[in-house]
Each structure stands twice: as C-alpha cells, then as structure tokens.
Amino acid sequence: MSRFSPFSRSTGPRAPQPLAEVLSRTDAFAPLRAGVEQIAAIQRDLNALLPDYLAASVEPGFIKDGTLALFAAHNALAARLRHLEPRLVADLQARGWALNSVRIRVRPQAVKDPAPPKQARMTPVGAAALQALSETLEPSPLQAALAKMAARHTKKR
Structure with a gap:
C-alpha cells in the first residue's frame, strides 16, 4: 500500500x-x-x-x-x-x-575548462614532404621547426 x-x-x-x-x-x-x-x-x-x-x-x-x-x-x-x-x-x-x-x-568567475589539446593529424605523405623541405633549407629556426614537426608526425605511425 x-x-x-x-x-x-x-x-x-x-x-x-x-x-x-x-x-x-x-x-x-x-x-x-x-x-x-x-x-x-x-x-x-x-x-x-x-x-x-x-x-x-x-x-x-x-x-x-x-x-x-x-x-x-x-x-x-x-x-x-x-x-x-x-x-x-x-x-x-x-x-x-x-x-x-x-x-x-x-567576484572571480568559475574557471573555464581548458581547451582540448589539438588533434591535428598529418598524412605520411605530408610528413615526408615537410622532412624533404627541411632538408633543402639552410640551418635556421624555420628549418629546425619543420624538421621537428615532420619527426613528430612520422614517429606516431
């Protein structure tokens, strides 16, 4: 009941x-x-x-x-x-x-959630093209950045 x-x-x-x-x-x-x-x-x-x-x-x-x-x-x-x-x-x-x-x-406002990490993916062809480009450049900050980016995207595969 x-x-x-x-x-x-x-x-x-x-x-x-x-x-x-x-x-x-x-x-x-x-x-x-x-x-x-x-x-x-x-x-x-x-x-x-x-x-x-x-x-x-x-x-x-x-x-x-x-x-x-x-x-x-x-x-x-x-x-x-x-x-x-x-x-x-x-x-x-x-x-x-x-x-x-x-x-x-x-009056502090609530802390907003941090932005999600970037999820950009590069194809193996794109990573190889960046590596080839970095090898053709003279030593410079741009050349180092391109080589680093190419290495980061090739080692994930």
Whole structure:
C-alpha cells in the first residue's frame, strides 16, 4: 500500500517553467521577482552601455541607498570599470535609474575548462614532404621547426 494518494502521482517528468511564471504564483515571491526583474533590466542597460569585453564579464547587483553594486570578473576589468564609472553613472541616470554612484567589486568567475589539446593529424605523405623541405633549407629556426614537426608526425605511425 502506498502512503501517497493515487491522485498525487505525477505522470512523468515535469517540464521546465519560466522563472517569471513560478515567481508570479504567490505574493510571497513578489519582492524576489521585483529584484530579479531589476537586475535583468540593469544587465540589459549595461550590455548596451559597456563595450562587449566588459559587458560579458560584469554582473550587476542590487541598488542600495543609491549605489549600484557591479561585480567584475577580475582586477583588470574592475580597474577599467573604475575609469568608466562617472560616464556609466551619468548614462544609467539618463536611462532612468535612481543611483548616485557605483560600487565595483571583484567576484572571480568559475574557471573555464581548458581547451582540448589539438588533434591535428598529418598524412605520411605530408610528413615526408615537410622532412624533404627541411632538408633543402639552410640551418635556421624555420628549418629546425619543420624538421621537428615532420619527426613528430612520422614517429606516431
């Protein structure tokens, strides 16, 4: 005998739901929804105002007492943001945001997975052609690099 009512059983996995829909179901989530919408709107404005390299690595926080918290991925971006701060505050004020200053903090982002090692393969004919070319050149860095590349691709076979 099951401890659950037969009417409470789900028929399968539930489909993902938009965050706005979940937060709008009850009034208890109203402040949280307002905060999420505010951060999303600030992010859209920052994406429009900042250069691409900065916008991709900057996350907005909440506006508290007229101060917007911005989180940069590393110190160099934070320093660049500090140079742009007066213009950024003026531009955000022009877009209707009630803020007086920006507080820039560093919040390191998760380390991305390293790029996979190169998987380039050279045919035996190509490796032989590189070896022949390296033998015709005078001793130089290019000749050494070609010989090394040819040797690396011929010894794998």
